[in-house]
Amino acid sequence: MLDILYRDEWLVAIDKPSSLLVHRSPIAAHEERFAVQLLRDQIGQRVHPAHRLDRGTSGVLLFALDRDVAAALGRQFEAHAVDKRYVAIVRGHPPEEGIIDHPLVRRLDPIERRQGYGAGLRDGLPEDEETDPDSRAGPAGSEIALPALTRFRRLATAELPHAVDRYPSSRYALVELWPETGRRHQLRRHLKHISHPIIGDATYGKGRHNRLFQTLFGSRRLLLACTRLGLQHPVSDARLNLQCRPGDDFKAVSRALGWDDTLLG
Numbered sequence: 001m002l003d004i005l006y007r008d009e010w011l012v013a014i015d016k017p018s019s020l021l022v023h024r025s026p027i028a029a030h031e032e033r034f035a036v037q038l039l040r041d042q043i044g045q046r047v048h049p050a051h052r053l054d055r056g057t058s059g060v061l062l063f064a065l066d067r068d069v070a071a072a073l074g075r076q077f078e079a080h081a082v083d084k085r086y087v088a089i090v091r092g093h094p095p096e097e098g099i100i101d102h103p104l105v106r107r108l109d110p111i112e113r114r115q116g117y118g119a120g121l122r123d124g125l126p127e128d129e130e131t132d133p134d135s136r137a138g139p140a141g142s143e144i145a146l147p148a149l150t151r152f153r154r155l156a157t158a159e160l161p162h163a164v165d166r167y168p169s170s171r172y173a174l175v176e177l178w179p180e181t182g183r184r185h186q187l188r189r190h191l192k193h194i195s196h197p198i199i200g201d202a203t204y205g206k207g208r209h210n211r212l213f214q215t216l217f218g219s220r221r222l223l224l225a226c227t228r229l230g231l232q233h234p235v236s237d238a239r240l241n242l243q244c245r246p247g248d249d250f251k252a253v254s255r256a257l258g259w260d261d262t263l264l265g
Helices: 035-043 067-078 110-114 186-193 207-217 248-256
Strands: 003-007 011-016 058-064 083-091 097-101 149-160 170-179 224-232 239-243
Touching: 003 035, 003 239, 011 035, 035 058, 058 067, 058 239, 067 224, 083 186, 083 248, 097 186, 149 186, 170 186, 207 248
Parallel strands: 058 224
Antiparallel strands: 003 011, 011 058, 083 170, 083 224, 097 149, 149 170, 224 239
């Protein structure tokens, strides 16, 4: 049973658990459970995702209950008019705050290349942190860098007496993230770019740190969660602030590192 955060006659928002796909994806053809399917069966209505979260990312996921409302929500995301807040546990101690202004290329995976995925295709894309309306992949294989901006703030730090790589101890931080754009894997790629990858990220992260967290804390998830979406209701025009705390698995790691739950939002 999915945890429903908000519901009215036009919208429904859930707290998506880590490891759950939003919808069917050509790169996970063997999967049989998807948020779209589970929520449809739970509430007995068709649902239309307004944005995407990576499979490993947990947190606020918003759906519309008809296509017109979905289109109106899509326009807000396309205009970057939705306020998004994430929290993540990263390697190292980043600055107290900063802006990552680093263009990102829209990369196609091998399955997408074989199937000729190109500009404007959305529903068939693998999981993104957000829908990327400005993506212009062009012909299969081409790569065009698009502007990408993320603000961040460091909330807490920890140091563990475990040697990783060439260092005698290992440092970690809890960070708050606000993506101003919605490129594919933006937060994961931006944090890698500043040498503070997210723990549990098998693609952009550091395997030795990921394995340390598995050994110490039993954590096998991507430690990234969407904790807030702020937007205008597409029908009533009321301001909506959809919030949730990171999952218990995320909170358990945070507590083990000595951080107060209140930091998580």
